[in-house]
Amino acid sequence: MDEYVTLCTHQLTPEHCVKAREHLRWPRETLAQESGVSVEAIARFEDEQANLREVTLQALAWAMEAQGLIFIQGHPLLVGMDVRGATPDPRLRDDYEMIE
Template sequence: MASLAMKVTLERIALFQFTSEHCIQARAMLGWSQEHLSQQSGVSVAAIHRFEAGGELLDVTRLALAFRLEAEGLVFFPGFAPGRGMNIKGATPNPMERPDYAMIE
């Protein structure tokens, strides 16, 4: 089990790497609507819409989006479009393990 410091570090990296543009691009790559991403991630359509329009989300909500999209084999790096991560597991920790998961938007 990773230490708390390692978990926090991984979360900070994931939050830095995953942008609203990534979310839009990833949905397009997968052919997913905001509604489908909502169903798959547990994040509300309103929160996804707000994020993709440049609005802020709680960290746990952004992690839930990144985690779910990474589960489809996508990887995210600042300044680049999402890529297909063959044999690469995403770096985003499972947000369901966070104590604030119940606050997901």
């Protein structure tokens, strides 16, 4: 089985997700389109009603990091110059096909 290394997805919190969407002015539907994660899964995560799989968190982080956002647990949402690559592209994973 392949191993996947994820640098920042464990640091993405529900509060980060909400604040990131607000910063980007993205409704949940836009984040769903950009990440490949269902609107329902995003809602459950943001409402702290569900723990999402690692690949799902990776997809969410990847989509928002591509817009220059940085997620560090214990810190507010950060905006960087170029953080692409902080989280590997989840589309390369075997388990990405259907997320949540």
